[in-house]
Amino acid sequence: MKNIFFVALAIVCSSATISAQSKAPKEVETAFYSKFPKATKIKWDKESTTEYEASFTENNVKHSANFSIKGEWLETESPTTFALLPEKVQNSFNTAHKGVKVKAVAKIENSSGETLYEIEVKKGLKNVEYFYNQEGKIVK
Missing domain, CATH: 3.10.450.360 (Nuclear Transport Factor 2; Chain: A,)
Structure with a gap:
């Protein structure tokens, strides 16, 4: 019974971590949409305690952009x-x-x-x- 409890707890914790990393704070999302208004297929990851990264498509090309937790744009990486x-x-x-x-x-x-x-x-x-x-x- 203990093992089932720990397995269930592990699943809940990993699910909470995944969903916590899939959404950026409001000011970060606002800054992102301001800089990339035509972006689609947006996926957020928390890079560190102070930075978020958005993976997205713009004009059928995949990009990534990093923002501080305050919504400051840091960098954009584009394939070439x-x-x-x-x-x-x-x-x-x-x-x-x-x-x-x-x-x-x-x-x-x-x-x-x-x-x-x-x-x-x-x-x-x-x-x-x-x-x-x-x-x-x-x-x-």
């Missing part, structure tokens, strides 16, 4: 292709990673006006992400 990266980023990556197959590429715009480019590759069993600024310099 290697061919659309600035030439300096392509050259820098190709020089440092000859023959490496690119798995995914994203453009990241943040609230300080900076644009970064994320290039994800597979190294062995792990996915590795490299971040470049517009000048092709590796950051992070």
Whole structure:
């Protein structure tokens, strides 16, 4: 009987956690809809105690955007292709990673006006992400 109680308690706790993370505070949602009025298929995740992330579709493209708990926009990540990266980023990556197959590429715009480019590759069993600024310099 004790085991059934603990299993039921675990299910209730995990359900509460999932539903708690699926909704952002009102000020975060308001800021999101103000910045992305055409967004659809919105899914919220709590990134940390101070940040929420919305995964959404806009113009048939999947994006993600992060907001502080006060509703301040922090960054937006959008998929792109290697061919659309600035030439300096392509050259820098190709020089440092000859023959490496690119798995995914994203453009990241943040609230300080900076644009970064994320290039994800597979190294062995792990996915590795490299971040470049517009000048092709590796950051992070």
